[in-house]
Amino acid sequence: MLSAMASGDPPGGGRVSIGDVARLAGVSPITVSRVANSSDAVRPATRDKVLAAMNKLGYAPNSAARALRSGSFHEIGVVVHRLDRTGESRTVEGVVNAARAEGYTISLVDVRSPTSAEVTAAAQRLRHQAIDGLIIVRAEAATAATLALPAGLPVVVSDSRLIGRHPAVSSDQAGGIRDAVEHLLALGHRTVHHAAGPTDSTPAMVREEVWRRLLTDAGRPVPEVMRGDWTLRSGYELGLRVDPAATAVLCANDEMAAGMIRALHERGRRVPDDVSVVGFDDIAVAEYLWPPLTTIRQDFSRIGAELVRMLLDQVRGQGEPVERQRLVPTELVVRASTASPR
């Protein structure tokens, strides 16, 4: 428990400063600073006196002063779009936890749309606030040409068009799609239809290109791609008009897969007896959809941790060359929404 109130008479409206502690302990402020920073150049008896005074007064170092002196806030800025989506919130959670382990806190900004203008404004707001580096989680629609980040600010990005321009962390999209397509072809499907994500999203485009290339390489017909926007609703609408001859559909994410399955139900098509469906992400409900969804799991907390690691490499290594891109493996999780065609 903290003591309720300082018993001395600290100036400045109640906030206890290093000088107050020094006075009570009968030492200089420098010694208090040493104790606060766990320097070992303090005699144990002195240390104890100071610690007792700190406790008595409820002293907490003023981090504004500390940051001003040291030049670092020990804070990382995070720009995120749509925090209510599984991938985004789990990635941010991973970032928060990894940052904490390194002694950093997170300053979070949510942009309304993932465009260059919004992200630029968010980055400047954060810069204004004072951060040591910036993590951009999926600025899908931002491009390197139009994004104007403060000069000299270390940056790491997650999946986006900014890869190449800035160090980046991504799921192994290609590997995931390959696993899914091979799984479906191995089950005996002649080809695989694709309910893709929006064209302004890098992960969506990567998934689509890999799907197309795999079918081509395997000598299978490539059905016309169906275009969605990540939402359940878009998956549902695509499901209402999916080719009646389709026996397997690979969806760009789990939400679209859930909408697809619901539409197929309404059309009287059984999953997986008539149509196999595969998602991407492995969100919490995937296992409890009816039927339980076969999907490609992304390791979001690992992505968050790698984002922090690569950012702090830059922050600490100032000037050193930095790893440009790190791929985090995906995993195919086979459940009951896929089966051999009848």
Next chain:
Amino acid sequence: MLSAMASGDPPGGGRVSIGDVARLAGVSPITVSRVANSSDAVRPATRDKVLAAMNKLGYAPNSAARALRSGSFHEIGVVVHRLDRTGESRTVEGVVNAARAEGYTISLVDVRSPTSAEVTAAAQRLRHQAIDGLIIVRAEAATAATLALPAGLPVVVSDSRLIGRHPAVSSDQAGGIRDAVEHLLALGHRTVHHAAGPTDSTPAMVREEVWRRLLTDAGRPVPEVMRGDWTLRSGYELGLRVDPAATAVLCANDEMAAGMIRALHERGRRVPDDVSVVGFDDIAVAEYLWPPLTTIRQDFSRIGAELVRMLLDQVRGQGEPVERQRLVPTELVVRASTASPR
């Protein structure tokens, strides 16, 4: 676009300070400060000179110095548990957006478990960091007796046992449960079973108590409560052994309702023909479950906004009495998972 690099020769390894701008513009640092803070006591011509110099050098005020001087970081600490859950992430999103509108950023800490010890540690870590106030989003297992928050730090809490001790914002749980129970009774169900949340959660207990009281007041039999833990899995497991005579089940949240529906399917019980199911929250998939879920919608972004408003009332009004509790209305959303019993 920012200019790539300062063309002057600013000291301190590249960071541009107010003095550099003053020198280039041929004015004093005070004048630069006035321009940076949009004071109107600056001649337009002077202002333009200063703004030009700022742009040329890529000046951004050092917020550590600013905070040290003014005593405020314009930052709000947010303690959250399980950011990957809908309620939590949407509430945080609401907090972030409302805070931004007020010129505040968010420093986010994620606790592994919602206990007093974890929340206390998180609050102290944030205090250390420097925040103007603290928002605790659902510290479900923390109690006022054991939570030790830094003295003098303004605090607002969301649903939790801390209500009463600290100003709080909550959904109108009672109103939501009333709407749901009345909806089911009006459909002709004799009584309503309840798949409740964990006993250490205040919202779960409130929902359970209101459910019990409503049935008692209506003279209906009160079935033994079923105990879950918010997860899909727990709802599924309760669904496997729900009373075969039950015709209506009110679940503590949508995830549990999704698990409940899946278990009922597996047991060959049709929803809503044999059993009506109601959830709580209105998460994104609720509409796309099969059947689409009747549920009680919570307005999380409004909750987030109210949390910020009540916190800043404290921060700004120092000493003034503050509103103790604010209820945010819920809304019953009727879909296809409820019907009259056969």
Next chain:
DNA sequence: CTGAAAGCGCTTACAG
């Protein structure tokens, strides 16, 4: 409308 002086709370060399 503009500026010289002081100070916010802390830490970093430097000296003893």
Next chain:
DNA sequence: CTGAAAGCGCTTACAG
């Protein structure tokens, strides 16, 4: 092992 001095970058009265 301990302390006196200087300064991080900014803003707040105060004076002109």
